[in-house]
Amino acid sequence: MLYFSNLKIFSVLAVIIITLLFAVPNFFGKDQLETFPNFFPKQQVNLGLDLQGGSHLLLEVDTEEIIKERVENLNADVRRVLKKNNLNYSNFKVSNESLKFIVEGFNSEIQKEISELSMSNSQNILAMGDQTNLIITQEENTVQINFTEEFVKQSVSNAVAQSLEIVRRRIDELGTREPSIQRQGSSRIIIQLPGIDDPDRIKSLLGQTAKLTFQLVDTSVNFDPFNPSKAPIGSEILASDADEEFKYIVKKRIMVGGENLVDAQPGFDPQTNEPIVSFRFDRIGATKFGRVTQQNVGKPFAIVLDNKVISAPVIREAILGGSGQISGGFDSEEANDLAILLRAGALPAPLIILEERSVGPDLGADSIEAGQFAAIIGFIAVIIFMIFVYRYFGLLADIALIINLFMVLGVLSLFQATLTLPGIAGIILTIGMAVDANVLIFERVKEEIRNGSNMMNAVENGYKRALSTILDANITTLIAAIILFFMASGPVRGFSITLAIGIFTSVFTAFTFTRLLISFNAKRLKPNFVGLSKNA
Amino acid sequence: MLNISGTQINFLKVRVITFILSAILIFLSIGAFFVNGLNFGIDFKGGTLIEIETSQEIEISGLRDNLNTLELGDVQVQEFGSSKNLLIRVEQQLGGDQVQQDVVQIVKDSLGSYLSSDINFRRTEVVGPKVSGELIQSGAIAIFVAVFAMLVYIWFRFEWQFSLGAVLALVHDVILTIGVFCITQLEFNLPIIAAILTIVGYSMNDTVVVYDRVRENLRKHRSKEITDLLNLSINDTLSRTIVTSVTTLLALLSLFIFGGEVIKGFTFAMIWGVIIGTYSSIFVAAPLLRYLDVKREWNTTSAVDSTR
Numbered sequence: 055m056l057y058f059s060n061l062k063i064f065s066v067l068a069v070i071i072i073t074l075l076f077a078v079p080n081f082f083g084k085d086q087l088e089t090f091p092n093f094f095p096k097q098q099v100n101l102g103l104d105l106q107g108g109s110h111l112l113l114e115v116d117t118e119e120i121i122k123e124r125v126e127n128l129n130a131d132v133r134r135v136l137k138k139n140n141l142n143y144s145n146f147k148v149s150n151e152s153l154k155f156i157v158e159g160f161n162s163e164i165q166k167e168i169s170e171l172s173m174s175n176s177q178n179i180l181a182m183g184d185q186t187n188l189i190i191t192q193e194e195n196t197v198q199i200n201f202t203e204e205f206v207k208q209s210v211s212n213a214v215a216q217s218l219e220i221v222r223r224r225i226d227e228l229g230t231r232e233p234s235i236q237r238q239g240s241s242r243i244i245i246q247l248p249g250i251d252d253p254d255r256i257k258s259l260l261g262q263t264a265k266l267t268f269q270l271v272d273t274s275v276n277f278d279p280f281n282p283s284k285a286p287i288g289s290e291i292l293a294s295d296a297d298e299e300f301k302y303i304v305k306k307r308i309m310v311g312g313e314n315l316v317d318a319q320p321g322f323d324p325q326t327n328e329p330i331v332s333f334r335f336d337r338i339g340a341t342k343f344g345r346v347t348q349q350n351v352g353k354p355f356a357i358v359l360d361n362k363v364i365s366a367p368v369i370r371e372a373i374l375g376g377s378g379q380i381s382g383g384f385d386s387e388e389a390n391d392l393a394i395l396l397r398a399g400a401l402p403a404p405l406i407i408l409e410e411r412s413v414g415p416d417l418g419a420d421s422i423e424a425g426q427f428a429a430i431i432g433f434i435a436v437i438i439f440m441i442f443v444y445r446y447f448g449l450l451a452d453i454a455l456i457i458n459l460f461m462v463l464g465v466l467s468l469f470q471a472t473l474t475l476p477g478i479a480g481i482i483l484t485i486g487m488a489v490d491a492n493v494l495i496f497e498r499v500k501e502e503i504r505n506g507s508n509m510m511n512a513v514e515n516g517y518k519r520a521l522s523t524i525l526d527a528n529i530t531t532l533i534a535a536i537i538l539f540f541m542a543s544g545p546v547r548g549f550s551i552t553l554a555i556g557i558f559t560s561v562f563t564a565f566t567f568t569r570l571l572i573s574f575n576a577k578r579l580k581p582n583f584v585g586l587s588k589n590a
Numbered sequence: 591m592l593n594i595s596g597t598q599i600n601f602l603k604v605r606v607i608t609f610i611l612s613a614i615l616i617f618l619s620i621g622a623f624f625v626n627g628l629n630f631g632i633d634f635k636g637g638t639l640i641e642i643e644t645s646q647e648i649e650i651s652g653l654r655d656n657l658n659t660l661e662l663g664d665v666q667v668q669e670f671g672s673s674k675n676l677l678i679r680v681e682q683q684l685g686g687d688q689v690q691q692d693v694v695q696i697v698k699d700s701l702g703s704y705l706s707s708d709i710n711f712r713r714t715e716v717v718g719p720k721v722s723g724e725l726i727q728s729g730a731i732a733i734f735v736a737v738f739a740m741l742v743y744i745w746f747r748f749e750w751q752f753s754l755g756a757v758l759a760l761v762h763d764v765i766l767t768i769g770v771f772c773i774t775q776l777e778f779n780l781p782i783i784a785a786i787l788t789i790v791g792y793s794m795n796d797t798v799v800v801y802d803r804v805r806e807n808l809r810k811h812r813s814k815e816i817t818d819l820l821n822l823s824i825n826d827t828l829s830r831t832i833v834t835s836v837t838t839l840l841a842l843l844s845l846f847i848f849g850g851e852v853i854k855g856f857t858f859a860m861i862w863g864v865i866i867g868t869y870s871s872i873f874v875a876a877p878l879l880r881y882l883d884v885k886r887e888w889n890t891t892s893a894v895d896s897t898r
Contacts, residue, residue, distance in 0.1 A: 104852075112721060114687075252711065257691065406687050410694075410716040417641070417712040417852075424850035432844030436837045443833055476781055479845060479853055483788070483860065486841030490834045494799065497830045523802040526747055527795040533739050534791030538784055541732035546784045553788065 058573055066566040070457060073559075077464035099466045102474030104545050105422055107415035108248040112408045113221070113260065115241045119403040120213045121151060121206060128188075129153060131171045132199065139164055152200040160197050165190050168199070213402040214241050221245065221405070223398035224259050243405070251414040255391070263360055263404050264395035266312030268343070269304045271354040271366050277303050295362040296383055302363045304356045309346045314339025318396035320389040323381060329389035332379040333396060340376025348372035357382070359392075411544070425478035432482050433459070440489055444496050446583035450571045451492040454563040458488050461559040462552060471555075474548030484556030490527070491564030495520045499584050509579045513572060517565070524564070528557050597825045601872060602817050602880065608873035612762060619769020626772045631779035632715060634729070636682035636722035638693045641713035644705060647673045656704045660696055671851035675712075687718035729783040733764060736790045744794075748801060751882040756797045759875035763793045763866050770862055781856040789863030792838070796831060796871035803827050804879060816880055824876050835868045 058066075076095045079087055087096045103110055129148050136143050136157065141164070143157040169186050187205035191198050201209075214237065221243060222235050234246040247253060272289040282291045282301045294300040318333040335343055346355075347369050356366040357380050364382035384392065437455065440448035462481055466473055499516035507515060535557065538550035572579070632639050650667050653676070657665040663681045670677040680697060683689045694714055701709055717725075737760055745753035767786055771778050803823040811819060839861060846857040 114720070251714075254695070261691075406718075407691050407716075408687050408718045409721045410691070410714065412714040414710065414712045416643070416710060421850055421852060424848060425853075428845045428848040428850075431848055432841035435840040435844060439837060439840060475850075475853055476784060476856065479849065479856060479860075482841050482845045482849070483838070486838035487792070487834070489837050490795070490830075493830050493833045493837075497827075497833075500829075501826070523799055526798045526802060530740060530743065530794035530798055531788075531791035533743060534736050534787045534794075537732055537736045537739065538787045541728050541735075542780070542784065546780055549781075549784050549788075 058570055063570060066570055070461065070567060073461045073464040075464070076468040077460045080463055080467060095467070097467050097470060099463065100470050100472045102472045102477065102545055102548050103246060103248060104413050104475045105418045105473065106248055107251050107413050107418040108246065109250045109253040109410070109412040110544065111245040111253065111410050113243045113245065113405045114408050115214045115217050116404045116406055117210045117241050120209055124201060124209055125151065125153065127175060128172060128199065131175060132168055135164060135168050135171060152198055154196065154198045156195050157197055158195055160192060160195070210241060216402050217405065218243055220399050220401050221260060224394060225256065227394040227398060228256065251412050253410070253412060257407060259391060259395065260405050262395060263401040264312070265360055265400040266396060267358045268309045269307065269356050269358055270309060270350060271356050272303045272305050273353060275303065292358060292361055292363050295359065295364045302356055302366055304358065304363070309355065310335065310339050310343045312396060312400050315396055318393040320386065320393040328381055329384055329386040330379045330381040331389050331393045331396065333377060335376040343376065344372060344374040421475045425475065429478065429482050429485065432485050436485055436489065444585040447496050447585065450568050451489050453571065454492065454568045455485065455488055457567060458559050458563045459485065461563070462555050465555045465559065466552070471551050472548050473552070474545035476545050477548030477552045480549040480552030481556065484553065484560065488556060488560035491524045491561055492568055494524050495564065496584050500586055503581050503586060509581060510576060513579065517569060524561060528561055532557050597828055599825060600821055601824045602821050602877050605873070605877040612874055615769065616762065616765050619765050619772065622769055622772035626775060628768070628771055628778040629775045631777040632679065632717045632722070633780040634722050634726040634778065636690070636717050636719045638680040638690065638697070639713070639715040640678045640694065640697060640711065641670060642676050642678065642701065643710040643712055644674050644676070644707045646707040648676060648705065650676070653704065657697065657700060660700055662693060662696065682719060687720055690716050690718050725780060729780070732783065733786055736787050737761065737764070740790065740794050748805060749885055751879065751884045752801050755875050755878040755882055756794060756801065758878055759797055759870040760790055760793055762870050762874055763789055763863065766866050767859060767863050776858065777855055779855060782859050785856050785859035785863060788860060789867055792864060793867030793870060796867055797875040799830060800824060800827050800871050800876050804876065808884065820876050820879055824872055831868060831871065835864060838864050
């Protein structure tokens, strides 16, 4: 076991040197790295948000809201079909997932009509080849209509994908540095924002669905804004965005919606110097808007955002150019954010923030400093202890330990794994545990010597005997690290990564590098080199 | 020169004492778990945590009284490492995930108007009820899976007797670690789960080394009485057990002292776990084999070759 062919020596050293090369960039500044030759690795360790400062948000798409909206649409469709066919229905019940009503004369013709209407209204969601998205059951005169499970699943999945895209657009609009936005599970979104420790603005941007609609104000009834009476059928009462107490009564019918916007920009009203948002419609939107304004000159229309009225100006003349502006008494940042929201589009459903973890840059820097210091002290303590116990062999193990530490750093940089505060703890723990493989070997060597082997044989047998123990012992720790990796997220996952890398590098260095060092000096080894007294 | 090699300590002689000691500790741990319970941090309980740094020293009780007027339920304020670093904890609010978000703003506004010094918000964590529920579940599952995986691994590499002994020792370690958190009422957070999993790995590592030697000695000394054989195996590996524990503890102590406040709970758990894990390998896992009727006739051509 002590003989190494040249090829072996070469490959062991090559692996170590290449890994170490990948650790090198971490000791230089970004600008210094620029001056390095091209072949040289330049990737530095990826610091986790807890070390570089930043914000982690876990959001969930409110999927119930999506289903509710679907059922709401279905409700309108079904009533329309029933009315069209002059069927009288009663006991109409809308639950979370289904419609139920009693009707006479419900037949397969009508059933088909409902199915087709519902299908045509949800084209964009259905998978290719789907025959229907409804399950209609009839028992005498009681009819129940449900969505198919597949359709519900697909609706949710679509909404989440769409939300992801809109969240990405909104965050990109803010010009955040290297944000990471990922889907997690079926309805969640993880957002990582390096360098942002107060995500208030982002949270408020994401907290709005930003559904913009233009609706006419219902002027047919007498109405006290502070004490509204019940709205007539076809109209609804909405609060003002600026003042919760001030109500408007607007027609439910949407003239134009935010989906027809092509651009929105913040600006200032040239006359009043008040911050405004100017917008532009696409062709369909422009046509619709032109027609409605033409027919309703002199009447007020409401600009509604997320069911709150931003403003309700009076239409002075037909607006045919397809552009306009919103002024609602907001400051310039609010105008800016509104423009961002309108450009990015509306979320299909509200987002709920489930978890937020933000770390300021100071704490991150302090953690790195403390971690480095702890690592150095721990390192020195272990090095001294090893030399104290194993003398010359201890020194070799220490050299291996240093190599080992840089290899962990190199592997982290190579794979662009994320180093977190618990990850640093993992490296420090590795310092303590990495010598274990060597300890097992050295103890075996001592034992062999006590049993009468000569030094060379003792080292040979020591390595041979210790192998299976070392593998068994390290595999158990590795199992724990792997389980942790799959169970944890964020910082704790960083711990499992450094722990696992440390296990591999320490077993590797013990079996190749320290052995190689010992073999260089094999002829001159003496028992006291491994910490036994001379007369043992 | 440190030399622990060649010891002949009769570890099994004291097994009754150590078993009783372990039983008492387990009893205390379980008792504390039901009496005190774990002091869950916001990872598992939900709520809001804000760490601030101020330019001047702050009188904590005054700040606490001020924050308690906000009607946010239980608000805790404590020093965190120094008198200018404070940790503010607000319990989870009723009303679901969305409501939790308002707490941060309310507390920040209140701090801004109450404190005259500059405030640096170092850390803000908000965990809603949904996530905290999931975290506690996945944490518990991870520990069970880890212990089970060890059981299976040892079973494959050794025999069921070894597997059972090792897992009993492991359960012992996990219970005592959770127990120490129940007794000290130190905050029990996500990193503590990571620590427990690492302890599971470490303790197993220690146990495997002893068991490996037991198996080897079973082959080598076929006629030796089991108690003597176990003693011999523990003594054979004692030096390694101590050296590795010491190096690991040296590294952990350095982390505990210099590694900063955030990681302290984790490091404490690890230090405790390494001590308990080492103890259990020698005084629980190995002596247990005496009662588990280990097989004496090992196939000498098995994967692990130790014949001369």
